[in-house]
Amino acid sequence: MTNHDEAGAVRPLTLAWVHRHLETGEQVVRTEVLHGGITAEMRRLTVGTRDGATRDLVLRSFVDPFYVERAEDGLNREAGALTLLTGTGVPAPGLVAVDPTAAQCEYPSLLMTHLAGRTVLGDEGVETRVPLLARQLVAIHALRPAERPREYVALTTADTVVVPKGADAAAWAAAIDVIREPAPPYEGRFLHRDFQPGNVLFDVPPSRSAGARITGVVDWAAASWGPADLDVAHCSVNLALLHGPAWGLRFAEAYEEAGGVLAAATGERLYWQVRDALAASEEVRWVAQAWRRAGRPELTTRAVEERLDAYVTAVMDALG
Incomplete structure (x- = not known):
């Protein structure tokens, strides 16, 4: 029974x-x-x-x-x-x-x-987990399937972006203008398309983050074919909202340090980073709610909106 x-x-x-x-x-x-x-x-x-x-x-x-x-x-x-x-x-x-x-x-x-391990969304040990996430994503992008999955689907448009209250209006207007342009050319890769800390399982030993390792990657419902930059951008914005804008910017560096290849032109990198950052604007309330249930009560909708604003501004300052 x-x-x-x-x-x-x-x-x-x-x-x-x-x-x-x-x-x-x-x-x-x-x-x-x-x-x-x-x-x-x-x-x-x-x-x-x-x-x-x-x-x-x-x-x-x-x-x-x-x-x-x-x-x-x-x-x-x-x-x-x-x-x-x-x-x-x-x-x-x-x-x-x-x-x-x-x-x-x-x-x-x-x-x-069922895979062993658990998601880890707290701030402690993020400096150890970010390189692990980057190496895992490089491994995913290295796959060459005999049959390609469907082409990626963009998650936002210039007309559906939700600008947070009190956001840096000039930075957001400039970011929205970026995605009004056609998507730049890219070399396709196998994408997870929702690669972020909530979909990665870790084994973290009692000595906290020392020796942490990834035991699983879950939720492959959006698997698709597209630019590596898009997966990197998606994980970057999630790290920025969970741990602060600096960690969003750090992830792209960690990905390249792990051997990953991103778009060569700054303008092309900006397009993909901004596109997925702006897509997050339409899901802030749902994402914040899920993270609070998962043990991050301080991540209110307003707190996440403020981090998203800071991240979009930081991306525009760094690449714009």
Whole structure:
């Protein structure tokens, strides 16, 4: 009999679907809600094996109507990415099963293996984690899949940017003008497209950050093909909002120090850095809410807006 509390309960049809993809004699014996996700419900499922041992799986289900409408494409892309990543050395989950149209589950769902480690969003040890993040992203960009994923999708336009209250109006106007221009040419790379601390798992030993290592990279639903600069820009803005603008600027340096190659022209680098920084303006409230739930109560919407303003201004000063 499945042992779980009400909050962690898996819906009946979905649970039956999960059981169909387990080994003979296995059953789900415990479920646990995993916090921190913005677009989907995440649960860890502990599976009892025939010899009395246990193993863990992760269930990802899209339940919000807004995301349910978009789930089929994302889940198919994630399933494809997880299949592609098998055996590459990139520490990604293994695909167990996917139901992108909720044909057998209550909601569109994906079942995958569970990876050890945890997300680390606190300020302590960030100087150690940033080079690790950079090296991991370089490894992802080095992949050359036999079949390319879909071209990247821009996450904002000049007309949808939300300028924070009290922001540096001149800097933001100049930044918005940058992305009114056509995208510069680029050499395509395999992109995670949401590579940031919330999607990276670490093993951090008791001696705090000394000896920390990455154990997993999760959430591959936006995997695509595009410029390395775009993945770097996305991680940069997340680091800036979590830890301060200086860490956003530092990440691009760390990426190059790890052997990554960014656009040669300053103007091209500026375009990609600004594009993803401005995209963050449309999601500040949701991102801040997720980070507060994950243990950063000081990251109010207003605090994150202020950091985003400072980061956009810093990028324009550095590259503009």
